[in-house]
Amino acid sequence: MGGVVQTDARGRKTVLDACTEPCAIEKGMRMIGGKWKGSILWHLQDEPVRFNDLTRLLGGASKKMVDQRLKELESEGMVLRKVINDRPVAVTYELTDFGRTALDILDSLREWSETYIE
Amino acid sequence: MGGVVQTDARGRKTVLDACTEPCAIEKGMRMIGGKWKGSILWHLQDEPVRFNDLTRLLGGASKKMVDQRLKELESEGMVLRKVINDRPVAVTYELTDFGRTALDILDSLREWSETYIE
DNA sequence: CGGTATCCTCTACGATACTG
DNA sequence: CAGTATCGTAGAGGATACCG
Numbered sequence: 001m002g003g004v005v006q007t008d009a010r011g012r013k014t015v016l017d018a019c020t021e022p023c024a025i026e027k028g029m030r031m032i033g034g035k036w037k038g039s040i041l042w043h044l045q046d047e048p049v050r051f052n053d054l055t056r057l058l059g060g061a062s063k064k065m066v067d068q069r070l071k072e073l074e075s076e077g078m079v080l081r082k083v084i085n086d087r088p089v090a091v092t093y094e095l096t097d098f099g100r101t102a103l104d105i106l107d108s109l110r111e112w113s114e115t116y117i118e
Numbered sequence: 119m120g121g122v123v124q125t126d127a128r129g130r131k132t133v134l135d136a137c138t139e140p141c142a143i144e145k146g147m148r149m150i151g152g153k154w155k156g157s158i159l160w161h162l163q164d165e166p167v168r169f170n171d172l173t174r175l176l177g178g179a180s181k182k183m184v185d186q187r188l189k190e191l192e193s194e195g196m197v198l199r200k201v202i203n204d205r206p207v208a209v210t211y212e213l214t215d216f217g218r219t220a221l222d223i224l225d226s227l228r229e230w231s232e233t234y235i236e
Numbered sequence: 237c238g239g240t241a242t243c244c245t246c247t248a249c250g251a252t253a254c255t256g
Numbered sequence: 257c258a259g260t261a262t263c264g265t266a267g268a269g270g271a272t273a274c275c276g
Binding site for chain 2: 023024025026027028029031032033034035036038039042059098101102104105106108109110112113114116117118
């Protein structure tokens with residue numbers, strides 16, 4: 001955070017260093033930000049949801065997008081994919097314990113958004 | 119949230135409605151998500167920061183990006199631009215009261231990120 | 237049902253150079 | 257110092273069709 005601030009003889013400040021690594025905010029945004037990731041986590045909070053249901057819940061996301069985001073979330077360990085039936089094929093997605101740790105943030109965001117946006 | 123869930127005679131569930139409007143999470147993400155917006159707000163929390171200093175603080179963002187995000191944030195009423203000197207030109211950016219309302223979320227995100235990421 | 241595959245568009249983002 | 261202008265690329269994301 002922040003960087004080193006130098007003040008010269010005339011009281012002018014200069015920032016010498018910066019966060020060269022992406023700071024925590026950016027890293028966090030890459031995990032749960034992006035176009036659909038937060039919403040997906042949010043919609044999984046109560047119970048496992050099937051792929052097509054999730055797509056509908058997101059209202060307007062293409063299967064491709066949902067699929068991609070789910071795979072990301074799965075590889076990040078936030079979401080768990082379960083095949084619950086073979087014939088016909090049925091799959092659900094649910095939050096892992098780690099995935100649940102993000103819910104507080106998402107809920108703050110939701111509340112903030114509902115309060116201030118529009 | 120969620121949509122209407124219908125359960126048929128065999129106990130199978132179908133989601134009938136969805137959030138057709140982008141849900142609050144998505145709207146919120148569009149306000150403070152995106153590649154640099156959260157970080158910019160975060161870096162302005164203590165005091166006004168000058169344009170070039172902010173660019174350095176973000177560590178790797180191009181002037182163009184910083185400029186674009188700042189204009190967005192300004193038009194959204196989250197950031198205030200102040201010309202503090204004419205010759206040489208000096209400009210600072212600071213948070214508005216509204217901008218400050220987002221800091222809690224960003225701080226949760228930062229904390230979460232520092233706890234779980236890497 | 238739960239995806240893939242293909243194609244296409246659009247814009248986000250970066251690099252560089254320039255200006256008042 | 258605080259931007260603008262210009263150009264270029266990668267990939268994000270959508271539409272549609274198809275598959276096991």
